[in-house]
Amino acid sequence: MNEKTTGELENLRDLIDGVDQQLLHLFRKRLDLVAQVGAVKHAAGVPIYAPQREAAMLAKRRQEAVNMNISPQLIEDVLRRLMRESYLNEKDVGFKQVKTDLGDIVIVGGQGQLGQLFTQMLTLSGYQVKIVDKDDWQIAPSLFKNAGMVLVTIPINVTCEVIRTQLNQLPQTCILADLTSIKEKPLLAMLEAHKGPVVGLHPMFGPDVGSLAKQVVVVCHGRDSHRYEWLLEQIKIWGARIVEAKAQKHDNAMQLVQAMRHFSTFVYGLNLCKEQADLDNLLQFSSPIYRLELAMVGRLFAQDPNLYADIIFAQEGSLNAISDYIDNYQSALSLLKAGDRQAFIEQFSQVSEWFGDFAPQFQSESRAMLQSVNDMKHD
Numbered sequence: 363m364n365e366k367t368t369g370e371l372e373n374l375r376d377l378i379d380g381v382d383q384q385l386l387h388l389f390r391k392r393l394d395l396v397a398q399v400g401a402v403k404h405a406a407g408v409p410i411y412a413p414q415r416e417a418a419m420l421a422k423r424r425q426e427a428v429n430m431n432i433s434p435q436l437i438e439d440v441l442r443r444l445m446r447e448s449y450l451n452e453k454d455v456g457f458k459q460v461k462t463d464l465g466d467i468v469i470v471g472g473q474g475q476l477g478q479l480f481t482q483m484l485t486l487s488g489y490q491v492k493i494v495d496k497d498d499w500q501i502a503p504s505l506f507k508n509a510g511m512v513l514v515t516i517p518i519n520v521t522c523e524v525i526r527t528q529l530n531q532l533p534q535t536c537i538l539a540d541l542t543s544i545k546e547k548p549l550l551a552m553l554e555a556h557k558g559p560v561v562g563l564h565p566m567f568g569p570d571v572g573s574l575a576k577q578v579v580v581v582c583h584g585r586d587s588h589r590y591e592w593l594l595e596q597i598k599i600w601g602a603r604i605v606e607a608k609a610q611k612h613d614n615a616m617q618l619v620q621a622m623r624h625f626s627t628f629v630y631g632l633n634l635c636k637e638q639a640d641l642d643n644l645l646q647f648s649s650p651i652y653r654l655e656l657a658m659v660g661r662l663f664a665q666d667p668n669l670y671a672d673i674i675f676a677q678e679g680s681l682n683a684i685s686d687y688i689d690n691y692q693s694a695l696s697l698l699k700a701g702d703r704q705a706f707i708e709q710f711s712q713v714s715e716w717f718g719d720f721a722p723q724f725q726s727e728s729r730a731m732l733q734s735v736n737d738m739k740h741d
C-alpha cells in the first residue's frame with residue numbers, strides 16, 4: 363500500500379469509527395427505553411415477548427430499509443439481535459407475581475441447573491422459594507408444611523421413586539409439579555402420591571438460555587387445572603409459549619427428539635474419538651455447516667454424562683426408536699455397498715417429498731445460522 367492509499371483508508375476508517383460510536387449511543391438509548399418498557403410490563407403483568415409488535419416493527423423497518431437502499435435482512439438481523447438483548451434486560455426488572463397468596467414454593471432438586479433457573483425466575487417474580495436437595499430430606503417435611511407448590515426437578519431415574527416415597531404427605535391444596543423430560547410415569551406417580559392439584563411440565567430448553575422469551579414449555583395436565591392456571595400465566599409472562607400435550611404423545615415424540623438424537627450425537631462423537639480425528643485439522647478444513655455440526659456434537663460432551671444417560675435410558679420405547687434408526691442406517695449402507703446410486707437417489711427424492719414445504723423452510727433457516735457461524739470466524 364502506498365502512502366496515499368494508507369492515508370485515505372485511515373480517514374475513512376476514522377469516519378466509520380465515528381458512525382459505530384454513534385450506533386453505540388443509539389443502542390444505549392434503545393436499551394434505556396426498553397428498560398422503561400420492562401418496568402411498565404412488570405407492573406401490568408404483560409409478557410416479555412410481544413410477537414405481534416415484533417412482526418409489525420420488523421415489517422416497517424424492512425420496508426424503510428428497502429426505501430433507503432439497505433438490505434432488509436440487515437436491519438432484521440440487527441433488530442432481532444437487539445431484541446434478544448431486550449429480553450435479558452427486561453428480565454432484570456423482575457416480573458409481575460400472578461399468584462400473591464400461594465405460600466412457599468419448594469423446589470426439590472433446586473441445586474441442579476434447571477432448578478437454579480426456575481428458582482431465579484420464581485424469585486424474580488416475587489415468590490418465596492425454598493430448596494430441597496439430595497441431603498436435605500430431614501428438613502423437607504417442615505418446608506412442605508407451608509408449601510403452596512412443590513416443583514420436582516431431579517434426575518429422571520430417581521424422579522418417580524422420590525415422588526412416591528417423599529412427596530406423599532403434602533398439604534391437600536399444595537400443587538405438585540415436575541420438570542422431568544419424560545412425562546407419563548412421573549405424572550402417574552404424582553397423581554398416586556398426592557390427591558391435590560398435579561401438573562407435569564417439560565421446559566424444552568437447556569438451563570443456559572438466559573431468558574425464557576420464545577422458549578416452549580410443554581404442559582401435561584394432571585388434576586385440578588384451575589388451581590395451577592396461574593403458573594401457566596406466570597410462565598407466559600416470562601415470555602415462554604405453553605404447548606399442551608398428552609403425556610404419552612409427548613413421550614413418543616421425545617424418543618425421536620431426544621433419545622434417538624442424543625444417541626446418534628453420542629455415536630458421532632464416539633466415532634470421531636475412536637478414529638482419533640484431528641479436530642484442529644477438521645476445523646481448518648470445515649465448511650460452516652460442518653463447523654456447526656461439530657459444535658452441536660461437541661457441546662454434548664461439555665455437559666454432564668448423567669443427564670444424557672438419564673434421557674437415553676429413561677424409556678423402553680427409545681430402544682425401538684434407536685434400533686429403527688440403526689436399521690435404516692444399515693439399509694442405506696447396503697445401497698452404498700451395492701453401488702446402487704439410483705436407489706440412493708430415489709430414496710433421497712422420497713424423503714425430500716416427505717419433508718415437503720419444510721425442506722425449503724429449513725434451508726432458509728439454516729442459511730441464516732450458517733452465516734452467523736461464518737461471522738464468528740476470526741484469525
Ligand SMILES: O=C(O)C(=O)C[C@]1(C(=O)O)C=C[C@@H](O)C=C1
Nearest residue numbers: 399410411412413415416445448
Ligand atoms: O415493545 C415491547 O413490548 C418490548 O418489550 C420491546 C421489544 C424491543 O426490543 O423492541 C422487545 C421485546 C418484545 O418482544 C417486542 C419489542
